[in-house]
Amino acid sequence: MRNPTGRQLRFGAELRKLRERAGLSSTEAGQLLGIKQAQVSNMEAGRVGVSPERVRTIACHYDCSDKALIEALSEMTSERTRGWWEQHRELLPDALPDLAELEHHAQSLRDATTARIPGLLQTREYALEIFRQAVTELSPPDIEHRLSFRIKRQAVLFREEDPTPYEAIVHEAALRMKVGGPTAARQQLKHLLDMSERDHITLRAITFEAGAYPGSGQSIHYAHGPVPQLDTVYLDQAHGLAFLDAEAQLHKYRTLFDRIDAVSLSPEETRSLIGNLMREL
Incomplete structure (x- = not known):
């Protein structure tokens, strides 16, 4: 095998x-x-x-x-078939195809990010600039490959039948950061507004006024399985992705999400904030 x-x-x-x-x-x-x-x-x-x-x-x-x-x-x-992500396994760290596989099978997904727009909601231009700024410099072919992979991952939100329910909580710091310049930043904000109009996507923001809150120092990603025991947390860290599935870890991050929810704007307030930020660009 x-x-x-x-x-x-x-x-x-x-x-x-x-x-x-x-x-x-x-x-x-x-x-x-x-x-x-x-x-x-x-x-x-x-x-x-x-x-x-x-x-x-x-x-x-x-x-x-x-x-x-x-x-x-x-x-x-x-489910014995291997998905599209397997063709990328020889060219990418194993954690990335594993992530795509996890997202493909998830019942629903939740992200909470502070410094960046979540990968599933990034435009091509935004993601391109992120890869260009990688600490370990990537070659142009590597950048293109990672960019293609990231865009393919986003297919879980665009499936005609049963698109994956998705909630993203994004800090104002990430919304204000002009990744790729003002034009690219405006396109990214417009994309967030467009995606937030989809029935299966919930977008919420945390403003600077919220101050410190639990989990504010990290980006947290949560994939819901068919039963709670099969949920998975994945953390995007400097040394790569870390997947967590111990019962105590899952309980901790469920609690963190509940507390993050408590300081987040409503979807309507979030769209208003993003609209204001677009007008400032």
Whole structure:
């Protein structure tokens, strides 16, 4: 099997969590399932495929009675095709195709950003300037490849059937930053207004007047899975993307989003703010 994708790794990690909650070692689990310990380890590492029937058998032996979680895990095993992002895996860090895969399968997405417009809402010109300013200088072909990849990721918001529900909370600092110059900045703000008119997209701003608030020092991205246990937080950090899925981490960032919501403008107030900023350019 090829190297497991982020989704396959997550599936294996969830099997491991079920086993550990049952208080079983991998050797004991193998004995219950009638397989070798190495096969249990390979399943939990995402290196081998698992059928929906095997998932239900595992859940039974692990005394898991959460039917919604079991069905969600079974559904993950039935999706064996690899998406468009796989063709980019040799040219990009693995975390980026894994991110596109995560966004593709998410039930809904939430972003909270301070210094930049979220990637899913960036115009081509805005994203181009961001890549040009990368600390590790990118070659023109690399920039073009990353730009193409970012635009393709945005397809989750434009699907004709069931576009992904999306909420973005953007700080006024990011809205005011003239990335790419005044013309590009105005185009970016106009794009935000246009996207905010879509029924499945909610755009909210945080003004400078809000002061400090929990999570203000980082950009937070949250992908909702079919059940809360399969949610994922991903943080865009200087050294790359970090994916978090531990129960305590998910609880922390759900709480952070609730508190960020409390200091955000309404969608209507946000559109008014953006309109005013456009007139200042």
